[in-house]
Amino acid sequence: MDTRTNEEWLRDLRGENKNQAIEDLRKYLKKGLIYALSSRIKTDLEHQVEDFVQDAILRILDKLDTFRGEAKFTTWAQKVAVRVAFTEMRRKRWKDISIEDLLPEDSGDFTPLVLSDPSPDPEKRATQESMLQMVEEILKDDLTELQRTALLAIIHGGMPLEEVAQRMDTNRNALYKLLHDARKQMRNRLMEKGFSAEEVLAVFENG
Amino acid sequence: MKLSSETIKKIMQSVKSTRDEELHCGHCYDELHQFIELKLSGKNAAEAMPLVQDHLDRCPPCREEYEALLEALKAFSE
Numbered sequence: 001m002d003t004r005t006n007e008e009w010l011r012d013l014r015g016e017n018k019n020q021a022i023e024d025l026r027k028y029l030k031k032g033l034i035y036a037l038s039s040r041i042k043t044d045l046e047h048q049v050e051d052f053v054q055d056a057i058l059r060i061l062d063k064l065d066t067f068r069g070e071a072k073f074t075t076w077a078q079k080v081a082v083r084v085a086f087t088e089m090r091r092k093r094w095k096d097i098s099i100e101d102l103l104p105e106d107s108g109d110f111t112p113l114v115l116s117d118p119s120p121d122p123e124k125r126a127t128q129e130s131m132l133q134m135v136e137e138i139l140k141d142d143l144t145e146l147q148r149t150a151l152l153a154i155i156h157g158g159m160p161l162e163e164v165a166q167r168m169d170t171n172r173n174a175l176y177k178l179l180h181d182a183r184k185q186m187r188n189r190l191m192e193k194g195f196s197a198e199e200v201l202a203v204f205e206n207g
Numbered sequence: 208m209k210l211s212s213e214t215i216k217k218i219m220q221s222v223k224s225t226r227d228e229e230l231h232c233g234h235c236y237d238e239l240h241q242f243i244e245l246k247l248s249g250k251n252a253a254e255a256m257p258l259v260q261d262h263l264d265r266c267p268p269c270r271e272e273y274e275a276l277l278e279a280l281k282a283f284s285e
Contacts, residue, residue, distance in 0.1 A: 036278035075240045075243060075244055135218070173232050183225040201216055
């Protein structure tokens with residue numbers, strides 16, 4: 001199925017054999033996506049995959065100049081098709097859900113943190129409460145509202161990064177950077193307060 | 208604001224594994240096809256491209272796409 005060299009793929013997709021090359025690429029991407037997505041898409045798999053492949057081919061043709069040849073062309077193209085498919089699947093799955101739907105109750109004006117499942121052991125519960133207060137201070141004072149909201153939407157709400165990014169009018173890469181900065185900030189503030197993340201974690205392990 | 212200990216633990220786990228230098232999603236995506244070919248050829252991709260492996264370990268959407276791409280490419284080896 002993949003009998004062309006990288007140079008042949010690029011030459012054919014740009015030249016006289018374009019239609020045949022696109023058709024061959026379509027078959028290749030479709031086979032791979034059906035194999036990869038059959039456990040995730042239960043209805044109308046073939047039709048959905050055809051739509052993904054159609055969009056992927058447009059993107060591949062548009063980005064052809066960015067292929068640097070450090071892997072097989074078909075591996076690169078299949079990567080683009082997987083990205084197209086997952087972006088669309090996530091968009092469909094999360095389309096009616098806002099970030100506010102996912103945030104913990106009362107997070108808007110940042111009411112004090114309360115543990116919904118405190119330890120039954122009074123001594124441990126007291127330690128949890130004091131750690132919780134410290135985490136709350138860091139979330140409230142050291143993170144921006146954007147960082148706090150994104151962190152909670154992803155970790156508490158389970159929303160994928162790109163869906164949060166889209167709702168915040170940014171992109172997946174920029175949001176990752178925002179969250180990376182937030183995690184570093186939290187780590188540094190914990191250290192300044194004399195704790196490590198491991199120590200805080202231990203307090204919330206096993207109830 | 209009510210949070211479960213599970214959420215606090217997830218936040219702390221993400222803080223615990225934070226590195227000063229991390230690949231962002233775009234960089235990971237740019238290198239993913241090379242990483243996966245190393246993997247498929249039986250080489251130690253994680254050792255050759257540790258920052259990609261690190262990003263895949265901490266970023267669920269990128270990991271999900273990596274696993275699906277691995278599956279897709281298996282369609283041509285079976």
